[in-house]
Amino acid sequence: MHSTDPTQDADAAPLAQTDVASAMDAARALATELAKARDEQVRLLAEMDNLRKRAARDVEAARRYGAERLLADLLPVADSLEAGLRAGGSDPAKLAEGMAATLRLLEKALERHGLECIEPKGVAFNPELHQAMSVVDTEEAAAGTVVAVFQKGYRLNERLLRPAMVAVAGPAP
16 A cells, blocks of 8 residues: 655655665775775785795705704814824824714714713613613622613603613522
């Protein structure tokens, strides 16, 4: 049914125009927010891509140059060995002294990089640090004690790198 009251139609027209105008304003505001969100998304994606590329470069640099400090610390050891070879000579005492000095240089370089020697002689056998190569029946040490070390063990920053190969005291005969 159609209204015949002219005042109703006159009031409805400005209301409809106001609704359309506010809807248009809301649409423009939403479009502006959407554009800002898209811009922010593009920036975040670019930043993430840059971070990924930087991380890949850092990993590659660590792979290529990670041993740089260790190798720089080992160069004096190589220099000492070369000097010993150049000096030559047949004096076993001097040769042994040179070898001992070179070994000290090597041990210091390895320690600076977190390598710790495991020397278990006289301590209780620990399967987490030692590898038993033999059992020796003896009265000189308590059963389960390391009595001989065939090869030293090493830890790198408290992580086992190589177990010590040992002989363990067994029950006395």
